[in-house]
Amino acid sequence: RKEVEQDPGPFNVPEGATVAFNCTYSNSASQSFFWYRQDCRKEPKLLMSVYSSGNEDGRFTAQLNRASQYISLLIRDSKLSDSATYLCVVPRSGTYKYIFGTGTRLKVLA
Amino acid sequence: GAGVSQSPSNKVTEKGKDVELRCDPISGHTALYWYRQSLGQGLEFLIYFQGNSAPDKSGLPSDRFSAERTGGSVSTLTIQRTQQEDSAVYLCASSLSPGGYEQYFGPGTRLTVT
Numbered sequence: 001r002k003e004v005e006q007d008p009g010p011f012n013v014p015e016g017a018t019v020a021f022n023c024t025y026s027n028s029a030s031q032s033f034f035w036y037r038q039d040c041r042k043e044p045k046l047l048m049s050v051y052s053s054g055n056e057d058g059r060f061t062a063q064l065n066r067a068s069q070y071i072s073l074l075i076r077d078s079k080l081s082d083s084a085t086y087l088c089v090v091p092r093s094g095t096y097k098y099i100f101g102t103g104t105r106l107k108v109l110a
Numbered sequence: 111g112a113g114v115s116q117s118p119s120n121k122v123t124e125k126g127k128d129v130e131l132r133c134d135p136i137s138g139h140t141a142l143y144w145y146r147q148s149l150g151q152g153l154e155f156l157i158y159f160q161g162n163s164a165p166d167k168s169g170l171p172s173d174r175f176s177a178e179r180t181g182g183s184v185s186t187l188t189i190q191r192t193q194q195e196d197s198a199v200y201l202c203a204s205s206l207s208p209g210g211y212e213q214y215f216g217p218g219t220r221l222t223v224t
Contacts, residue, residue: 032210043201043215044153089213096141096160096208100153 001026004090006101014109017078021104023088024070033071035062036087038103044087048073078108112136114216116202122222123192131187131219133202141208142185144177147218148198156200159185160208192223 005024013019025033032051036044048055050071054063061074075082088101115134123129135142144156155169159179170176174192179185189196199220203213 034212041199041220043218046212046214049212091210094209096158096166097155098143098213102152 003027003092003099004088004101006086006088006104008102008104010105010107012107012109013078015078015080017108018074018076019078019106020072020074021086021088021106022070022072023090023101024068025088025090025099026069027090027093028066028069029093030090031093032091033062033064034089035071035073036089038085038087040084047086075106078106080108080110082106083108114202114204114214116200116216116219118219119217120220120222122224125194125223126191128188128190129192129221131189131200131221133185133187133216135183135185135202135204136214137183139204139206139214140182141205141211142179143203143205143213144185144187145201145203146198147201153201156187158208189221192221194223197221197223 003026011019034049035047037047038044048062050062050064059076063072085103085105087103090099092099117132140161142159145153147153157177158166161182174190177187199218201218202216205211205213
């Protein structure tokens with residue numbers, strides 16, 4: 001099992017829709033989790049950090065389910081500008097390394 | 111505040127030449143990482159620096175790759191005798207401290223070896 005797994009997508013959704021992605025992780029000792037957004041040919045940009053049960057920022061909500069070892073990212077009222085790849089990142093517990101998921105592609109359609 | 115900066119933003123070089131890529135991390139960030147991303151692929155870890163400690167070079171793909179970090183701040187990634195397979199975007203990231211803190215990425219250097 002990979003340390004961090006994501007559905008690669010693409011998820012094609014109409015503007016205004018609600019969409020959710022999951023990311024599963026294998027290390028039950030993981031304490032912090034991050035969602036990054038990466039646009040085509042650009043660097044990853046930090047979207048949200050999750051240290052406890054979840055986090056919310058405007059239209060974006062991240063939830064952590066420790067029992068099932070996954071984090072989710074929910075985007076409400078999708079905008080065309082939300083089209084990007086969303087990377088799940090989990091620091092490897094007890095080390096300095098960050099483990100990156102392969103990313104989930106989202107396309108919001110007009 | 112200022113983010114992570116990298117230079118050059120683009121570099122085209124001939125096969126066999128040496129290149130130097132520069133990264134200036136966020137002030138106060140002790141941890142610095144180099145990654146490589148080929149087109150349509152995920153991030154590949156290259157090297158990690160923490161303060162003045164010896165770097166973890168375990169991700170460097172060959173001995174043509176080297177990196178240094180001077181004064182715990184600016185870092186330089188050097189690729190000697192470049193090959194076409196070195197073509198990729200080289201990303202630098204820094205974090206306040208290793209393990210568990212947010213990483214912030216620079217805009218990357220797009221390297222093309224012809």
